[in-house]
Amino acid sequence: MSREKSPELEILERSGALLNGHFELTSGRHSDRYFQCALALQYPEFVQALCCRITDEFATEQINCVIAPAVGGIPVTQEVGRLLDIRSLFAERQDGAMTLRRGFKIEPGERVLVVEDVVTTGGSVQEVVQLVQEIGAEVVGVGAIVDRSNGTVDFGVPFFAAYCQEVITWPQVECPLCRKQQPVNKPGSRSL
Ligand SMILES: [Zn+2]
Numbered sequence: 001m002s003r004e005k006s007p008e009l010e011i012l013e014r015s016g017a018l019l020n021g022h023f024e025l026t027s028g029r030h031s032d033r034y035f036q037c038a039l040a041l042q043y044p045e046f047v048q049a050l051c052c053r054i055t056d057e058f059a060t061e062q063i064n065c066v067i068a069p070a071v072g073g074i075p076v077t078q079e080v081g082r083l084l085d086i087r088s089l090f091a092e093r094q095d096g097a098m099t100l101r102r103g104f105k106i107e108p109g110e111r112v113l114v115v116e117d118v119v120t121t122g123g124s125v126q127e128v129v130q131l132v133q134e135i136g137a138e139v140v141g142v143g144a145i146v147d148r149s150n151g152t153v154d155f156g157v158p159f160f161a162a163y164c165q166e167v168i169t170w171p172q173v174e175c176p177l178c179r180k181q182q183p184v185n186k187p188g189s190r191s192l
Pocket of ligand 1: 022023030031172175176177178179184
């Protein structure tokens with residue numbers, strides 16, 4: 001590993017959001033890394049540094065408002081909205097479908113940035129993209145703090161993540177760390 005650590009990786013590790021070791025994930029699979037983005041987003045300076053990467057990427061776009069799927073994306077939409085001085089909204093599930101509640105409104109023709117903390121399958125983000133497009137507004141792009149999709153997502157609009165984390169997991173029986181008899185950690189909250 002001769003490459004220098006990126007400032008984004010530095011933040012994720014310093015805040016404890018990204019841990020190295022031997023973990024059993026909620027899926028039951030094993031991994032040499034554990035990730036909990038919220039731990040990085042609890043620090044204002046880190047949220048700002050990470051969200052600046054997103055606003056820099058879309059700096060040339062005229063953006064009217066920013067929206068995220070609840071819950072993980074809320075700190076991201078708040079900070080991006082603050083940095084760009086634009087409205088910051090979030091969508092949430094009602095009867096299973098991503099919906100604008102609380103009186104949030106997007107007008108047809110508005111230019112909207114969709115943001116998220118972590119993109120894994122991209123399902124929630126895709127639903128928010130559709131929600132915005134069905135209103136008749138334009139999605140200028142998707143910005144995330146961390147891309148854990150291993151390059152598998154396509155939202156049909158430009159996608160940028162401040163940090164791409166390659167995710168490698170194994171079924172327990174194939175786990176090389178188990179084979180080395182390294183003790184396994186079982187983090188409490190959801191990860192994958
Ligand atoms: Zn293992």
